[in-house]
Amino acid sequence: MEVVIQPDAAAIARLVADEVQSLLAARPDAVLGLATGSSPLAVYDELVRRYEAGVLSLARVRAFMLDEYVGLPDDHPERYRNVIEREFAGRVDLPAGAVQGPDGNAEDLPAACAAYEAAIAAAGGVDLQLLGIGSDGHIAFNEPGSSLASRTRIKTLTSQTRRDNARFFDGDVEAVPRHCLTQGLATIMSARHLVLVATGAGKAEAVHHLVEGPVSAMWPATIMQHHPRATVLVDDAAASRLQLAGYYREVFAGKPSWQGL
Numbered sequence: 001m002e003v004v005i006q007p008d009a010a011a012i013a014r015l016v017a018d019e020v021q022s023l024l025a026a027r028p029d030a031v032l033g034l035a036t037g038s039s040p041l042a043v044y045d046e047l048v049r050r051y052e053a054g055v056l057s058l059a060r061v062r063a064f065m066l067d068e069y070v071g072l073p074d075d076h077p078e079r080y081r082n083v084i085e086r087e088f089a090g091r092v093d094l095p096a097g098a099v100q101g102p103d104g105n106a107e108d109l110p111a112a113c114a115a116y117e118a119a120i121a122a123a124g125g126v127d128l129q130l131l132g133i134g135s136d137g138h139i140a141f142n143e144p145g146s147s148l149a150s151r152t153r154i155k156t157l158t159s160q161t162r163r164d165n166a167r168f169f170d171g172d173v174e175a176v177p178r179h180c181l182t183q184g185l186a187t188i189m190s191a192r193h194l195v196l197v198a199t200g201a202g203k204a205e206a207v208h209h210l211v212e213g214p215v216s217a218m219w220p221a222t223i224m225q226h227h228p229r230a231t232v233l234v235d236d237a238a239a240s241r242l243q244l245a246g247y248y249r250e251v252f253a254g255k256p257s258w259q260g261l
């Protein structure tokens, strides 16, 4: 696992966008994994800027989302499919239909989960998966206690996650759905490069466990320690509880620029 400590979200976004740009230069039809939440927003803004500047095209890209709420009306602004369209897909040249997500309104939810796994596999798997992390250490919606071998399935959100996400629902916890469909930890681990972004002191404990704690279902993101290519990008506040922060800074400072993330 590589830990990259940067001064702020904008600096993190530039590094992640560089990585996406070099991936697409090598493979214009790459498969991206998209995350929702506030953490990846600066990355999306940076990618949009590069698209508008004409240095990046996503015309041949396919993308898969991590998760989706169950039961939000199709036109609800917080439905993750709509969030991704608004924050990213609708602002670049991703073709219509290029972004897929689990169908949280399907009549048969287990079948929708299986179909989603099959769609990812049929696309050849995800090349670069963007991730945020919840304050309780969840990735996608794999809450504490999630099977480390899980695949896309229905999950119940913890009250902490519902409280955390209430800010997107006018502060109304009751408006946050109780259930979701989420890629499992094994699904996420199948992506070829994991790129996790975390900023702010509220993520410091989760980041500490992710990078330096024992691998445990209680902190689901720790499974990333088993991934051969995982990059964790954090700002100073999110890095504040890392015991080896000085070492991570030294390693990154000494890295040849051509190496990328």
Ligand SMILES: N[C@@H]1[C@@H](O)[C@H](O)[C@@H](COP(=O)(O)O)O[C@@H]1O
Pocket: 035, 036, 037, 038, 039, 040, 066, 067, 131, 132, 133, 134, 135, 139, 140, 141, 161, 165
């Ligand atoms: N399902 C999402 C996750 O994909 C996200 O990483 C996490 C952190 O969100 P944020 O980046 O807004 O802090 O919470 C949400 O519940």
